[in-house]
Amino acid sequence: MGPLKTSEMPMSKSNEVLIVCEKPTACKKIAKILDENNKPKSLKKDKVTFYKAFRNGLELNIVSAIGHLYTVVKKDKSKTWDYPFWDVKWVPSHEVNKADKSKVEFIEFIKELGEKSDYCINACDYDLEGATIGYNVIKYCFGQNHVDKAARMKFSNLTEQEIINSYDNLLNSLNFNLIDAGLTRHEVDYLYGINLSTALTASTRTSDVVKFKLLSTGRVQGPTLKFILEKEKKIRNFVPTPYWKILGTIDIKGKEFEIEYEKARIDNLQEAKDVLKACRKKDGIVENIESRTMTRQPPIPFNLSSLQSEAYNHFGYTPSRTLNIAEKLYLSAHISYPRTGNQIIPDEMDVKAIITQLATLKDYKEPAEYLLKTGKIIPTKGKKTDPAHPPILPTTETPTSELKTVGEQKLYDLIVTRFLALFADPASIESYKIILGVNGNKFFLRSKKIIVPGWMDIYHYSRTKEVELPDIKIGQAFSLNLKREDKFNQGPSKFNQNSLRKKMEVNEIGTKATRASIIDKLYKRGYIIGKSIDLMDLGLSVTEVLDKNCPEITSVEMTRNLERRMDEIEEAKITREDVLLDVRGHLDPILQRMKEREEEIGNELGESVKRTWNKQRIIGKCISCDDGQLVVIRSLKTKKRFIGCTNYNICNTCLKTREECTCKCEACGQSKGTCECKEKVFVPKCDTSFPIAQKGTLTPIPGKTCAFCESEFGINYPMVQIWLPGARRPFNSCMNWVNHPKKPKKAKKVKETEINLEEEIKSGEEEIKKMKDQKKSKKIKKNKKTVKKIG
Template sequence: MGKSLYIAEKPSVAREFAKALKEDMRTFDGYQESEHAVITWCVGHLVTMSYPEAYDMKFKKWSLATLPFIPETFKYEVIPGVSKQFKIVSNLLNRSDVDTIYVCTDSGREGEYIYRLVEQMAGVKGKDRRRVWIDSQTEEEILRGIHEAKDLSEYDNLSESAYLRAKEDYLMGINFSRLLTLKYGNTLAGFLNQKYTVISVGRVMTCVLGMVVRREREIREFVKTPFYRVLNSMEFEGLTIEGEWRAVPGSKYFGTPKLYKENGFREKKDAQELINWMKSLEPQEAAVMSVERKQEKKNPPLLYNLAELQNDCSKLFKISPDETLRVVQELYEKKMVTYPRTDARVLSSAVAKEISKNISGLKGINMVRPFAEEILEKESYKQIAKTRYVNDKMITDHYAIIPTGQGLGAMRGLNPVSLKVYETIVRRFLAIFYEPAIYKKVSLTMGMETERFFASFKVLADPGYLKVMEYSFRKKKTEDTTSQNDADSNEKSGDAHLLEQIAKIKKGMTLPVKSYAIKEGETSPPKRYNSGSMILAMENAGQLIEDEELRAQIKGSGIGTSATRAEILKKLVNNKYLSLNKRTQIITPTLQGELIYDTVSASIKSLLNPELTASWEKGLNYVAEGTITPEEYMTKLTHFIQSRTSGVLGLRNQYIIKDSFERVAPFYKKSR
């Protein structure tokens, strides 16, 4: 009987497989071996696509005459720095006593690609190849993955999409970077006083640059508009009630051009005119026209996928998406959380059946022990499969990031940030087993002749899941306890005593008016992206959607993938196209980045289109699903590159582009 070869993506993962197999392993250079098994590893990528000069030396020199470069058959080569490990892996794959290969690289498109390239270069033939697909590195999950491993051929479509993604990034990067650099590089270099300038273009990277530049220009062009709200102050049994005036039907101001919105005037004098009129009324009191009481529920949020976690970590800890991924990858490798590079925010029905094990393990963490014990005691986990937190249809490769309940011994070795990230994941997970938070709300409508004033009060009646969300690293703060004084709300939050007093107010009562006030405000420009909101906008194909539940409803393929978004952002910063403020995590374009945006906009504008970029990603998903063939996808990709290259070669627009540079430069005087 032959041996089984297990090939992991990293040495650390290989060690976990060795532990799980419980074989008497001997260690050799680049692998471990026992009587029945051999375990080896890649070190990330061992094989890569060859540079153009590998096809013909004429392609080494950048020239418009050699574009577009689209080879009929793509070439690959072993990465020089890891050639020793490749040789070890290749020899093991082809050993005569190895009859079964277990592919244990990361369970996703990139992990699939890493192995397939190695197999292709090693020329593996006649072996039984099985794919191990796991969601965590716990011993039980590793053994389950091995036991349930499917024939590798079942992942051929995923492999095809991985190859196509690499070809697409390669072809767009090489062709469009060379094309735009040769066409406009001198113009850009001259303007920036540089010896030479390379215009680096990428399918996803350039689109993200476009999103940031467009947002910056929206902010730059924004004109603040002042507005003036009218408030009155009424009294009831020692309680002061602040009402906000609105021009509703029946008001003498309803529908007039004097209004900015229904609750504000364009001119201060008009607000003062209204106050003067109301002051002339006798008696100075407001009649209670209506009292509306209702209860609001706020459900626990969905679980974390990588994008949501990166967004929260950017806000809570001011760390970049790249750093968040590094931390959660560390937690994954220490068996503390499940697979991090996931787009799903729900659990699978299979995991839901065994979820009590995860909860039980968390009793070992002092700060959340009471919650874990309460969930287990009440057996609320038994109903989770019937909730929105479990949905097999919303999972492609992996379910949401959750704690495994294992590996707690590693907590002592975690740095403070890693501990905080872990706590964030744990509390988000435990929250889904609790009831919604319940708020009681009272809305009052008061009248003074033709005019109406409105006031709302809200109190947290039952914290429900919110009691789980009191992070140890934050100053204690009750959710929704601050007044909301923006242009669209005059809602006040308070305690139960306040609500009891308000409850005494009945329709038909009159309340004495003590004073009036004008509150000046102004419209706000759009917010700049921070590193977390940028990841969310990429996930939602260029839309920055603040509402958590709405994001879950409209989720599509997005721009890039959970595995690549942080790296793309990092590359834009390293290229000095974007600037990242490490303290605030705010992202802004650099002068060079904005000039490259203008260059791309004047030449291959579609590269800046988030919807088009997302459609490429969706196309790759269709290949992975088997909906379209690799040939169909490649035909469209080839046509896109050929047509855009031809279009740019025919342009004579350097002077127009230089004019756009002149318009942008004054905003970056210190940069030049």
């Protein structure tokens, strides 16, 4: 695909070109850059905003596809629970998902614009998704003729220079290998996901316990859940064994320092006691001082994986949150494209221009100017490459005002300081080990001192903690304060979102762009919960059922091989049809096996679903009565849900349920359980209740209570996790949220201006004099009119 000049485009009399972008923000920015006067016309039809820009005699219609306008569905109209099926087609997404109803207007309007345009350009992100989105819009809105002559803009950031260069040097055709790989990935995921999910859900319909429960799995979800299950088993089967440590402190010139015994752990209690006994009331004599100098090389450039890890380590951001923030910074043109695996900055990239621009920012002026003065602008390199995009770097379009959110500020600082550190000198650290002898036993006192800070002065997130000691000489004696600590060896720790993402990456399942969303999906499905990930009963049951009946679905090897096969499509080694045939040959016997065991699988899943529902319903112990549990209840009258006590349905007098209550009704004299009087008053044993969100999945958080309510009211109200429909992530809420103070609205920022007090007073006096003169003038005019009238 060679470069294509816009002057070489085959045009008719209209001279109109349609440019399809992926997101509205990118669309607006590209339109402004491409317009000759940087003032494109913003036009709106119904809910669709598009832009008209003029450049080199061409009229550019620039429109956003707002993500995927087309999706995959079954080709035939077979019954919902019929499986397996293999024929699929692409249709407008609003035909499948009601939430995409607004996309109808976009499709219709893009078709209108296409009829007027001679030429189409795909300006979506240069990756699998961007290739797929742009191709589908051009193909299904305008037809194959437009696809054959369409061009491609390739850019890695949204700066003016990059976009103009991309437009002036268009790729003369779409990247069909990339398109085939993108289409195949969607179709394979659909075939796996829908067929397996249909099989699981259909099996619950045969259960005596639960008649229906929508369940899902997929080619990446299955192995990911298996990782969590295997970790859970290791944790459960781990048997802790005791060991002992000798810890101590030493006082040097009034300052206390920690020392450690020569053995990191002692497996025999008597040995630990003997060490303490031998060292009691004895001084430690400095026998030797060992020192060594270590050199720490600067870090390598960020790719998405390393950025997600650093953001989790330093800010606690989940992988999906990091990606979302990075996406906003990219759309603001402050950083390059974030979904990259590259760790090597291309030689042709003008990094000096980026550093020069960063020197204009107050926070980065000093390190940037220092790097420019050295004249050695050579970055470090990693091992991973990505031909489509460079590593994640700041751009020459630096923020002109404060970034909108704290998340954006933190992530931008992380990216900028990391980038500047790539060009800095190595750091030099001197470490010391002072060996103290006490009655035949040895203790170590360690210290670290940064001799040359180098890059660590810039990228402060990785700065080594220093422990500086006063001057110590061999032969000096110091009194020791020693103690024995009883310990148990720690078992494997649970996954968090970042460590699970790393596990997926190491095992080559999912892509750098999809791993975070797959983990989010497992939370939404109610399969996992918590920051330290716990496998819910439902997740456990689905994984065990799949592992028992079709172990290939939870196999890492199967998913990894499929990922590699799809990568080979992009490299033009195999065709899309080859992969789809492989998928059918692999998946069909598995689904037939599941169909044969449908009832058995349904009963296993049914029990698990029931246990999960019961667990999710119970929030915790009632804070008002002794024997009640707080549960999610749905009102028979209003049909709304709320959190209430299990004794809410028990009569306070006869201690029977509402339906069985034997107390006499005040209106008719019959028992309240059988009478239908509207006037009857039912007094519950406990009427404790709390309002909750009416939509979304509500999950109790075991052992977690509200710190605010504990300090304010002295009551440990349980916390719940709520995941609202369409939300990107869940949020934690106290069930007593109605009694929490409302968050104050953020005050609007007022621009600060310098005020000259003398000038302001003088100006004020002049204004007052002017007003008095005007008033006087009005009085004179009024008097003249009166005199004239009298005369």
